[in-house]
Amino acid sequence: MNPKDLSTYAKNTWCPGCGNFSILNTMKTVLSSLDDEGFPIDNVVLVSGIGCHGKIVDYLKVNSFYSIHGRTLPVATAIKLANPDLKVICCSGDGDSLAEGLDHLMFAAKRNIDITLILHDNRVYGLTTGQYTPTSPWGFKGKSTPLGTQEFPMNPAELMLVGGASYIARGYTHGIDLLRRLFKEAITHKGFSFVDVLQVCVTYFNMYESYNKRVYEVKDNDTGSFDDAMKIIRSWNYDGAEAPIPLGKFYQVDAPRFDQAFPGYEPHKVDRDSQIKKMLENFI
Amino acid sequence: MMKVVEGSYAVAHAAMCCSPDVVSAYPITPQTHIVEHLSQMVADGELDAEFLTVDSEFSALSVLVGASAMGARCYSSTTSQGLALMYEVLYNVSGLRMPVVMTVANRALGAPLNIWNDQQDSVGARDVGWLQLYVENVQEAVDTTPQAYKIAEDMGILTPIMVCMDGFILTHVYEPVELLDKEKVAGFLPAFKPEYVLDPANPKTIGAFADPSTYTEFRYLQFDAQQKALAKIEAVAKEFQETFGRTFGGLIDTYQAEDAEIVLVTMGSVIGTIKDAIDEMRAEGIKVGLVKVRSYRPFPVQALRKALKDAGVIAVIEKDVSIGNEAGLVTDLKAAFYNSKIRTPIIGFTAGLGGRDITVKDIRKITEKASAARKGIESEFEFLDLRTEILP
Numbered sequence: 001m002n003p004k005d006l007s008t009y010a011k012n013t014w015c016p017g018c019g020n021f022s023i024l025n026t027m028k029t030v031l032s033s034l035d036d037e038g039f040p041i042d043n044v045v046l047v048s049g050i051g052c053h054g055k056i057v058d059y060l061k062v063n064s065f066y067s068i069h070g071r072t073l074p075v076a077t078a079i080k081l082a083n084p085d086l087k088v089i090c091c092s093g094d095g096d097s098l099a100e101g102l103d104h105l106m107f108a109a110k111r112n113i114d115i116t117l118i119l120h121d122n123r124v125y126g127l128t129t130g131q132y133t134p135t136s137p138w139g140f141k142g143k144s145t146p147l148g149t150q151e152f153p154m155n156p157a158e159l160m161l162v163g164g165a166s167y168i169a170r171g172y173t174h175g176i177d178l179l180r181r182l183f184k185e186a187i188t189h190k191g192f193s194f195v196d197v198l199q200v201c202v203t204y205f206n207m208y209e210s211y212n213k214r215v216y217e218v219k220d221n222d223t224g225s226f227d228d229a230m231k232i233i234r235s236w237n238y239d240g241a242e243a244p245i246p247l248g249k250f251y252q253v254d255a256p257r258f259d260q261a262f263p264g265y266e267p268h269k270v271d272r273d274s275q276i277k278k279m280l281e282n283f284i
Numbered sequence: 285m286m287k288v289v290e291g292s293y294a295v296a297h298a299a300m301c302c303s304p305d306v307v308s309a310y311p312i313t314p315q316t317h318i319v320e321h322l323s324q325m326v327a328d329g330e331l332d333a334e335f336l337t338v339d340s341e342f343s344a345l346s347v348l349v350g351a352s353a354m355g356a357r358c359y360s361s362t363t364s365q366g367l368a369l370m371y372e373v374l375y376n377v378s379g380l381r382m383p384v385v386m387t388v389a390n391r392a393l394g395a396p397l398n399i400w401n402d403q404q405d406s407v408g409a410r411d412v413g414w415l416q417l418y419v420e421n422v423q424e425a426v427d428t429t430p431q432a433y434k435i436a437e438d439m440g441i442l443t444p445i446m447v448c449m450d451g452f453i454l455t456h457v458y459e460p461v462e463l464l465d466k467e468k469v470a471g472f473l474p475a476f477k478p479e480y481v482l483d484p485a486n487p488k489t490i491g492a493f494a495d496p497s498t499y500t501e502f503r504y505l506q507f508d509a510q511q512k513a514l515a516k517i518e519a520v521a522k523e524f525q526e527t528f529g530r531t532f533g534g535l536i537d538t539y540q541a542e543d544a545e546i547v548l549v550t551m552g553s554v555i556g557t558i559k560d561a562i563d564e565m566r567a568e569g570i571k572v573g574l575v576k577v578r579s580y581r582p583f584p585v586q587a588l589r590k591a592l593k594d595a596g597v598i599a600v601i602e603k604d605v606s607i608g609n610e611a612g613l614v615t616d617l618k619a620a621f622y623n624s625k626i627r628t629p630i631i632g633f634t635a636g637l638g639g640r641d642i643t644v645k646d647i648r649k650i651t652e653k654a655s656a657a658r659k660g661i662e663s664e665f666e667f668l669d670l671r672t673e674i675l676p
Binding site: 068070102127129131132134143144146147149 | 311312316324326328335339340365394
């Protein structure tokens, strides 16, 4: 399958230079390669929340569900449980999963449900044009915080580790090769997989220069070790302008999954062809 | 002095003139600019208030519950999905009798996702115990803000208020506005001195449990406070007029309604278009007029009966629908008339949902339909601007 076949006719309204383009293109490449390897693209469901990231459902030609602000994961959870054969991928923003939907994120990790969450972590509310988010650095001067925030950012990877996620990684929209590898790993992982993507918002929080100087890929780390993962994750706390920023896979373990607790549930199989034919007959 | 400003700035400026102690809000289109301007005013020292940024609308209003319990004057603003997310807290604020003022930048609710204007969000929240005033233009949104505090903080009322202004149409428009003078507002709106606040020197419980032996009485007192607000809204509008020289009506307002045979009834910014349509039709000899509902909660039953008693036919236009039975305003209006002597035919139209424009042509169409209804109602309620060609 050609990744281009996953494009849609929808007009793209992201700003030129937006990190979301990297995520979109990486998704196209990874999903088409999965299709080539025998996992049918029709069995993929993409769920988004509200924010700039949410538009990805319009730009990626797969089954999708555009949910409401913060509620990406509850919708995805139910989709997965209703039909465990599906590959359920969530695209969600830092406002979406760390502010209004933080409770759902923690429960998805706690349940270790077989869902992948790609966090479009631009660390600013882009769609409402430039307010701080839970991952904005201390003192961030956004439109709702002209004097700078007086709260420290949260570290979502740390939350996911203590929460029970079984795959944790971080990518960067300026590193497509790594992003591809991480997306593929996360999507094929069995359990709750979390990829924090440093997605640069060129319009309201352009971190390209800072990130380019500071990011590095972790190597030879013991991804099965909670302590090692915690050490790497804590080496950058989303604050300050100096600390090096680790990218790559931090953690991956096998753990019991929530969706395994619903065995033997056979989704009602529908003969799609005959159903579609029947529907079309009404118009012929 | 008139100044050309954005609607959101004008409202933020009006809120600032009311000197709230605590402002809390979460950004959501098309409300965002209002709270951004307020955060800037706090940063610039123009407004001495605590501005709390939060993680959701649910938190924003919950913050104000705490602040109000301490006796703070509170302000927030939201819209659509944000108002929906606040639902649980809306009842807490009104039940706890906290005089919070909130600007609702009216917007359609999902699904389907839509960021444009209609009034489904606040009309759908008509029963949560808040007072609701609907404004027709930016100047009225400005002038209504200090009035809202004065009504809400009246010791006999102590009820929160939503000031409802059409999203984008009023929040994002630039038009000439007379901005308020802070000192003059201070003279009009005295400092908030609540009787029941949390005070370590005088401990008390706020938010206590009410079992079946007292719960009804709490609700009755809220109901009674809304009835008392009927007179207060009128009085405050009058007092504002005496101080500032402007009025947009109290509970209701009228335009060319005195001798009108056909009377249109509505709320919000569509009134500008309706007034233009009325001028056009009056020039052609059509006796048409307007009654504007400014206060939707409390619903001004007596004022409406009086204003509409001589109408030959009434047509209600509204940007909401009660999915299952007509729409909010028309149902309330019919209920207000049923036990009166007035037997005027009333027909209802929902229009302008999800940001669809309501034009002068639409208003003329409604007027024609209303005129025909005098000889017999063909349709009690309809979707005026329905695109039947795209329906399945």
